[in-house]
Amino acid sequence: MPANKLVFSSPEATEAAFYRALHKNDLGLMMAVWDDDENISCVHPGGQRLDGRAAVRQSWEQIFAHSPGMEFRLSDESRYDDQNLTVHVVHEHIRLGKDSNYQPPVIATNVYRLTGNGWRMVMHHASPTRIGNKQEILH
């Protein structure tokens, strides 16, 4: 089935597809995960906020062009659920290829919305934890 016809029946299915797209550098699958709406936002670790499908798509295109294929392990999941909106908070443990070490975890807040075409991602906010110095904290 073409990626743009996929319908995810739960936030978990959408999240699994999101991390599969990252692992496979699969831009079609990645954009099938995101809601078909301009009110979507993506923050890559250390990056600016990117709003709307064009900006989100372009960022993944650039990332996939340079990625050797990321390996993911998730931990420390917590969640907030409502009927049509779910927030997952996870730690992403990432390594670039099987022979690399895992990097310090990335904290990701993933927001999913129930649309007319199943559950879609509307927000991905990721931030690095390698800046551990408390002096860096602004508030």
Place this chain on the structure above:
Amino acid sequence: MPANKLVFSSPEATEAAFYRALHKNDLGLMMAVWDDDENISCVHPGGQRLDGRAAVRQSWEQIFAHSPGMEFRLSDESRYDDQNLTVHVVHEHIRLGKDSNYQPPVIATNVYRLTGNGWRMVMHHASPTRIGNKQEILH
């Protein structure tokens, strides 16, 4: 009215109280904003994820002990609403006192939940945008 008796009737009221607490270094008000539940998480800019009321409270206590009183301006708001759960994404423009310059914006994802005691914050995920270099992006 004591802060721990406050009931916020909308996510907007909770958010306004959150930023008022930050501005006033008001720990009582800050902890009245957060849900009275262990399933809460707070990520300060560049920091680790803090889970549960004790860890969240301790972090604000430390921040307020050293803060001269932060001035806030918010911009670029977007939101995702459901009946009992709301996600606000904002840019926080912060300066430390009236005579300072505003720092590069912080991106904050704020999650509010409708509880038996009104709308409460359950998640605050803030990340700095001063690391603008694309080489810093992990994924």
